[in-house]
Amino acid sequence: MKKIGVIGTGNMGTILIEAWLEAKILNPADLIITNRTLSKALVLKEKHPGIKVAESAAEIVEQADFIFLCVKPLQINSLLQGIKQHIKRDQLVISITSPVSVSQLESAVNAPCARFIPSITNRVGSGVSLLSFSESCSKEKVSALFDLASAISAPVIIENDITRVASDIVSCGPAFFSYLAQAFIDAACQTTKIDKETATTLTENMLVGLGELLGKGVYTLPTLQEKVCVKGGITGEGIKVLEAETGEMFHHLFQATHEKFAEDLHEVEKQFGHPY
Numbered sequence: 145m146k147k148i149g150v151i152g153t154g155n156m157g158t159i160l161i162e163a164w165l166e167a168k169i170l171n172p173a174d175l176i177i178t179n180r181t182l183s184k185a186l187v188l189k190e191k192h193p194g195i196k197v198a199e200s201a202a203e204i205v206e207q208a209d210f211i212f213l214c215v216k217p218l219q220i221n222s223l224l225q226g227i228k229q230h231i232k233r234d235q236l237v238i239s240i241t242s243p244v245s246v247s248q249l250e251s252a253v254n255a256p257c258a259r260f261i262p263s264i265t266n267r268v269g270s271g272v273s274l275l276s277f278s279e280s281c282s283k284e285k286v287s288a289l290f291d292l293a294s295a296i297s298a299p300v301i302i303e304n305d306i307t308r309v310a311s312d313i314v315s316c317g318p319a320f321f322s323y324l325a326q327a328f329i330d331a332a333c334q335t336t337k338i339d340k341e342t343a344t345t346l347t348e349n350m351l352v353g354l355g356e357l358l359g360k361g362v363y364t365l366p367t368l369q370e371k372v373c374v375k376g377g378i379t380g381e382g383i384k385v386l387e388a389e390t391g392e393m394f395h396h397l398f399q400a401t402h403e404k405f406a407e408d409l410h411e412v413e414k415q416f417g418h419p420y
């Protein structure tokens with residue numbers, strides 16, 4: 145197995161590491177990790193003693209075949225400036241964040257680059273990951289990264305121009321739909337006699353069941369709706385309310401994420417001096 149380096153063991157770096165270990169695609173000894181606040185990386189080593197903790201990002205670059213940059217968009221350029229002179233062409237640099245493109249990464253380092261946008265759902269080996277590769281990635285590197293992604297997700301290769309909407313669906317989606325589920329629970333408690341704990345248990349289990357029906361391909365979203373909406377029944381009355389009241393809510397959501405993305409792209413482009 146290739147040596148996998150992870151720089152940044154915050155939220156997402158930790159999720160990826162633990163998902164790969166649980167999927168058994170990696171052993172702890174395959175991993176070398178670091179974090180600006182080193183204690184966060186040491187917590188992972190305590191749980192998985194075989195993991196090697198490096199004291200610096202440069203040490204990761206010395207020892208890893210794949211270098212995952214699991215930091216925020218505006219932290220990537222300064223991180224790369226500190227390590228780029230040590231990166232060799234036989235390594236692969238992978239960023240996990242949407243506002244930095246593979247071509248921007250490649251403009252900063254003299255090595256093949258890829259992007260692997262994960263989703264919190266990958267923590268349980270589920271959901272999608274969004275992959276992009278620079279042209280200089282060999283077939284062997286593409287296939288090795290694909291294997292890592294497949295072990296914890298259903299990988300999909302995307303073109304740069306749909307990055308935002310694809311990440312909105314795959315990576316932000318779990319937060320959006322959790323928000324809606326919470327609003328559903330709160331309204332149930334405010335308008336009926338159900339208590340919060342019961343409403344939460346019922347809703348969470350309903351969502352797990354819904355996911356399994358879709359996951360097993362028993363129904364599609366439209367066939368599922370059709371099966372539940374008995375003609376002249378109660379669900380149809382609820383759907384009418386949704387039709388009347390969701391309106392352009394999701395249009396506005398996608399507009400808002402794309403506006404924020406444009407701001408991030410502007411800042412990232414200033415740092416890299418290279419277009420997205």
Ligand SMILES: NC(=O)C1=CN([C@@H]2O[C@H](COP(=O)(O)OP(=O)(O)OC[C@H]3O[C@@H](n4cnc5c(N)ncnc54)[C@H](OP(=O)(O)O)[C@@H]3O)[C@@H](O)[C@H]2O)C=CC1
Pocket residue numbers: 151152153154155156157178179180181184201214215216217219222223240241242261262263264315
């Ligand atoms: N959350 C999600 O569901 C998803 C997130 N992403 C992307 O993942 C990226 C990371 O997000 P997230 O994990 O939530 O963020 P976090 O802030 O939790 O993690 C970033 C980590 O990087 C560390 N770090 C920053 N700079 C350096 C450096 N120079 N050297 C070493 N470590 C460094 C930080 O250390 P310190 O502890 O010192 O702050 C921190 O632990 C974001 O760009 C996000 O867009 C992508 C898909 C989904």
Ligand SMILES: O=C(O)[C@@H]1CCC=N1
Pocket residue numbers: 240241242243261311312315316
């Ligand atoms: O880089 C991104 O777009 C992801 C989606 C969720 C958080 N960050």
